[in-house]
Amino acid sequence: MHFRSDNTAPAAPEILAAVSSANVGAASAYGEDTWSKRLNAAYAELFEHDCFVFTVATGTAANAIALASAAPPWGSVLTHRESHIECDEGGAPEFFAGGAKLALLDGAHAKIDAPAVEKHLRILRHGVHSPLPAAISISQASERGAVYRPDEIVRLSATARREKLALHMDGARLANAVAHLGCKPADVTWRAGVDLLSFGATKNGALGAEAVIVFDSKRAEEIARRRKRGGHLMSKGRYAAAQLLAYIDKGLWLSLAARANALATRIGAAADVFLSAPVESNQVFIRPGVEGLKELRAAGVEFYDWGAEGSGEARLVVSWNQDEDDVEQLCALLGALKRSVVQF
Amino acid sequence: MHFRSDNTAPAAPEILAAVSSANVGAASAYGEDTWSKRLNAAYAELFEHDCFVFTVATGTAANAIALASAAPPWGSVLTHRESHIECDEGGAPEFFAGGAKLALLDGAHAKIDAPAVEKHLRILRHGVHSPLPAAISISQASERGAVYRPDEIVRLSATARREKLALHMDGARLANAVAHLGCKPADVTWRAGVDLLSFGATKNGALGAEAVIVFDSKRAEEIARRRKRGGHLMSKGRYAAAQLLAYIDKGLWLSLAARANALATRIGAAADVFLSAPVESNQVFIRPGVEGLKELRAAGVEFYDWGAEGSGEARLVVSWNQDEDDVEQLCALLGALKRSVVQF
């Protein structure tokens, strides 16, 4: 039973088909092909706003390039202590941003809020001696599966505007968040004040397709330079573009995400008292203790331990094509585990 | 008639099929899938030597990551003045290598040789004040379509060893070079003293599959770190790996390259006195003058101008799936152009 990561799933048939369809005839290289050229318009329609879409190979690249263009080398990016950019990207943001710093904030369920940002900004600064707060980065959904409501983002962006900070969103699981909220993509991005978006499709059904999206042409030129410089301007751009087009065609991205969310919710209900975070996307965090995790593993459930050694916490991720039987079996195992714990 | 770049071609059916075949079931992420895990062994067989294969998104990334691990930030990489790493990668090598320098050498047909390297090394150096020569980078085939013979590489690597320089090969068109030489892949790589290889499949039939290959495990750990940090460790690694496996299966890479080479040779014969470089791969460089190029363009031939403004030189690239009729038509156009020039 694979609950390790949504990265373990294959690609959705619609997206693979789009890649195959794109494999015909000559096409200009380096983003001048017809697929790539349709991206901006297609995403502008989705987001109800001008969009500049820069495909890159990974979510790490999307985040790193976006942040590098949002913060100078002497700047700091305010983000949650458990964010992907801090914990899981091998220092890519610092690399691309020429040594900019991540300033780590606390917040429930890996979300940060405006007061946390403001508290950080009240630390005494001394001109050039101190890092310059330059950007805020939030993950939608968060690293603990929680989702920012539009009003929460609006409050963050109001602070950002006032303090001249850019607002970046790591949308590796944006589909799951939007499906959960039932809102428009715009409601949690530009309309809520997001300046730079890492848009991920890989976890939710693509073979490998990620993008930096900016909503203002003034930000585009630098992203283009940084993408090339990072080795992320693909020569045969049509394949990534075809994936990103198919991904949002006829709402595919949201229907895939909604299915995964629903199954996660079912697991969350079964996990019940073990839950260590609310289930608002396709991730379920449980803390049944070290022994409990051992039992689940012994029963064939694959997952990642979470937190520090011996925390007894785990992350279970539901993929777009997750087998329902696996979900049922996991729910049963969690039910049994709860009963056994109660007996003690 | 597309002779602009081999990057404009689609993927070979065998390689697309491999991607489709890989799209089944769950697979571990980040290079722990079964396709990725077979890469080292498959390439070890191809190269008759231990291989450590690191897939990345682009040739630019392969070059930049390889060079960054071969030269310290205060080092210099000796390369041809017209090399891809100098002219076409938006500064990626300098970015990944933390500001290392490219030292530009001259040489016929974009190849460098041991005497050119030695001449450069005889420039007076003053300890920490001077850049530290740290690596040599050659392109096989070169940016002007020329191919290094094994003995030429051996002579370069002998100098490299003596001077403690690493030897890197940009193998974006390695297939074309090996097909031209009719040698073993080993003969122009590790056996000739190459330490780090950028292995390209995209131009010659893949959708998008490039790799850094090193032949010594001691170099592997740093490449792994630099790949992640550059945003090039793909989450669903199976698709790039499947491409790289299919690419070398049953000699596909060489048969695709041999076909393109043969068509290029045919064009070269037709171009004749216009040739500005020998035709040893799938690239043809001609210098029929500004007016001559205008005529070709007017006749529907697509290509890149080369060199400086008004040089009257052009590059014609033959793709793995180039239409033979297009080649015939181009040959006819070149023939007519020659005659018209002779008349003047």
Added chain:
Amino acid sequence: MHFRSDNTAPAAPEILAAVSSANVGAASAYGEDTWSKRLNAAYAELFEHDCFVFTVATGTAANAIALASAAPPWGSVLTHRESHIECDEGGAPEFFAGGAKLALLDGAHAKIDAPAVEKHLRILRHGVHSPLPAAISISQASERGAVYRPDEIVRLSATARREKLALHMDGARLANAVAHLGCKPADVTWRAGVDLLSFGATKNGALGAEAVIVFDSKRAEEIARRRKRGGHLMSKGRYAAAQLLAYIDKGLWLSLAARANALATRIGAAADVFLSAPVESNQVFIRPGVEGLKELRAAGVEFYDWGAEGSGEARLVVSWNQDEDDVEQLCALLGALKRSVVQF
């Protein structure tokens, strides 16, 4: 009354005299002069160990260069949350180290200990995805004036050795720490396991003289390269070297530091209940509240606020040449302030 910083003091007469004495005749440039060449031997005697002394312009440069040579770009440096390298160096460590991260630990009085390091190391890591812990950096004395005893450093270095971390010491106020401990310089540096030392003389009586000191020749070559590359290899090296030689001649550095420490201790006694950290060097931290600080300022005492806005905390620093009358007056003001607070 200047208690803002020990950087506001002029240079000690002995050190200025050394600079004047060095201003005679021709001397080889870039560290080949006779003063610079005596540095290693003079410091080897002081530290009872081989020493490789690299003068640089500032303590920021010393820290940044030392850390860059101790941690790879993908590494992390474990340090206290309030350390100078984190808060006051404008991102210089990240810049020199190519984007390495600072991992922030807690600990009383801006000191960290082995358990805090070990707790950090127990956070689950995932190979190349996670920053690689590479070095520990401690400040002697700390940013809150506290001093590490030799046994505390030994415990840290034991952990460092076991976990393959380098141990760096920011010794901007090493003189004050050694004077406080009454130990040998070796006891808190190499003998306790310190690998790289930022040795500061500026705050304690030099015009401007800082150095990176390493105790192992294997570390020297890279420091030399990084120093040049950072613009810190001075052409007329004799002046910085002359300062560093005079600074340790006949124990000058320790007698200057001891005097400042003694006056700080006197202030600490007067501050009494206001103290927010023990007085172990030439720094005194007090927390008399926002109103209390206003009164001190109104009375002409100059100092820095500390912590966050409105924390009501302040740092008072005693310089090597601090006027004793100023100290007396400050003590009187603190006494009055205590009494007024008690009345409320």
Added chain:
Amino acid sequence: MHFRSDNTAPAAPEILAAVSSANVGAASAYGEDTWSKRLNAAYAELFEHDCFVFTVATGTAANAIALASAAPPWGSVLTHRESHIECDEGGAPEFFAGGAKLALLDGAHAKIDAPAVEKHLRILRHGVHSPLPAAISISQASERGAVYRPDEIVRLSATARREKLALHMDGARLANAVAHLGCKPADVTWRAGVDLLSFGATKNGALGAEAVIVFDSKRAEEIARRRKRGGHLMSKGRYAAAQLLAYIDKGLWLSLAARANALATRIGAAADVFLSAPVESNQVFIRPGVEGLKELRAAGVEFYDWGAEGSGEARLVVSWNQDEDDVEQLCALLGALKRSVVQF
């Protein structure tokens, strides 16, 4: 006889006296002292224009910081092949500029001109693939002792303006150039279109005092950040500032330079046919052959070989305090050498 470098000379008595005079009382740290605060006004008077003066430790730092603020990481800086920033700074410009490239131009006597710049700009560029020409850097005087006339700089800056390039001047020997030209400092800097100036005093009589000077406040903030980040914001800023104030007081800088220039001219006359560059500053380049250099060395003349191994060329540098007897003796040796060569 020291003709190795002007960096071997001590400091002028007026400048050392200024340092001693500054060593009194408390002074605010980090450039807030009264000496530092007078710099902008003093240099504004000298340059007849607003000036923002940022002291740094070395000329290498001044160049690197200035160029980093003039070119983005993906930019290129056009400079002479033999420039100091290319050959003698250990890669500092690339380091500070985040991996920007130096594009090397040819030109007599290490000077470049507008046609050379324009020729470089005509190389075909392909958007993000190609480095972006971003700045021109010239050395006044050049690395071969030649001096740019105001009209030559004006022509370069006209091209720079048109092509949106910043114009940087490495003024490590600006005093010698201005003394040679007999012009106003403004005539070869801002008035001729220079945007960023590395102003050097060390070679011409300071202990160690260099600065980045910009003439437009818009450039100042970034320089300030980069200086701190490079570890070049000195805590006791008064000493460097006092040097820079004394250096230009009552024309000291020009009288020191004029004397050195005059002696160099005398040597140039004696060197005669050996001269390999015109003598326009305090540097003399001769090419008497390998044997000739051996003889000079045997006679006790100290100098640097120049160019490649076995070039038979040398650089002789005259310092501000050069002994006239040494000059006479050198002239006699050169005279004898010429006669012996003629005999062969």
